[in-house]
Amino acid sequence: MSWAAETRTILKKELRSEFRRRWSSALLLLFGLVTVFVVSFSLGAGSLTPGLLSAFFWVTLFFASTAGLSRSFLKEEETKTILALRLLASPPSVFWGKLCFNLLLLFFLELILVPLFFVWMNVSGINASGFLLILLLGSLGLVAGTTLAAAMVAKAESKGVLFVILAFPVLAPLLIFAMAGTKAAFAGAGWEQLANPVKALVSYAVVIGAGSSILFDFIWEV
């Protein structure tokens, strides 16, 4: 099977197994909902400055997504299917299949959480297309930076805590760029002010994604 076809097969298998465990995606969604709720409820209904809004937005998204992103390899370990996956598929296709699935999962979360955040936090007067681009690139970087950590914690002790500890330092530059870009987009800034964060986000996603996919070969084999 070609590399692309194998990646598609892994992605299909992920989607099917997720569909069969619908309650688990519902749990992820609820977890995200609680995160958004805690943040917006504790801040009240006042309108915040773009800087604060973008900071809260990415903190919320980071914590709402950790529960789902950390599980991508853990569930293989729990259902004892990890050996079969190692026998049947090549490491790059496992990595990219999981990464694509994580990205879809993140989009699904964002589809519900972002409108809720906007409504609850009274976000208005923004550069919508700029915001969507930053969100898309930020999500790419988020899955690129966490897939390797997810594969590592599946085989380590104290998994949930370790995932956040491992993922955060790697994701920190991404969060800084995404927050800067979102702040500008929330303030209604034009494209020329978004150019630098967008460039930084693209380079981050490419460098970290490529690096992770090379390193994944080594950790998948042991």
Next chain:
Amino acid sequence: MYIKWMRWLLLIWLSAVIVFAFVQPAPQQQIGETSRIIYFHVPCAWLCVLAFFMTALLSVRYLLKKDMTLDAKASLSAQLGLLFCLLATVSGAIWARFAWGAFWNWDPRQTSIFLQLLIYFAYFSLRGSIGETEKRATFSSAYAILAFLTVPFLIFIVPRITPSLHPSDTVIGKEQKFNMGPVVRWIFFSSLAGFTLLYYYLYRLGAKIKVAELNRKGMA
């Protein structure tokens, strides 16, 4: 063998650097007396990055050769890097108290050194939570390399996105070139060389111990 006389060289060299750093006039008039920190803080920060670069390099070599001594050396370099990172963070915070008025104000430089500290902590947490030797070596190597890929972003891109008050950007930055006098330059680069030699000395000494430990366990 030369490890033995290197400690005497280091003792004399670094003592001389410390004496000259305090008897000579302060290196930068605008900042004043506290600018003497440049002789100690900058070398610590430099070693913090150099040690992490060495960890990443040794990790790459471990992944290619699967030699346990390389992994032991990578973690040793990270230990030294953590030490110098703590020294750079604390000395920087004390300086910031007098130059900027607060120990901590999340200047981009403070953010990036704190993230470097977090990377070291994460590296050692990962090592601590995997029991199997080969798995621990492979995972921590992969993590060190991945984390090292973020360093260019932290050093070169983050300060461009968020403005900084750090003297390397305000006083030494492109517009207001900080011209070190010849004396200042001599003390500064002697200190940099002395600190780098100190790292090398500690690294060689630690590597001997790590290899001896591995040999005793019969794993080298």
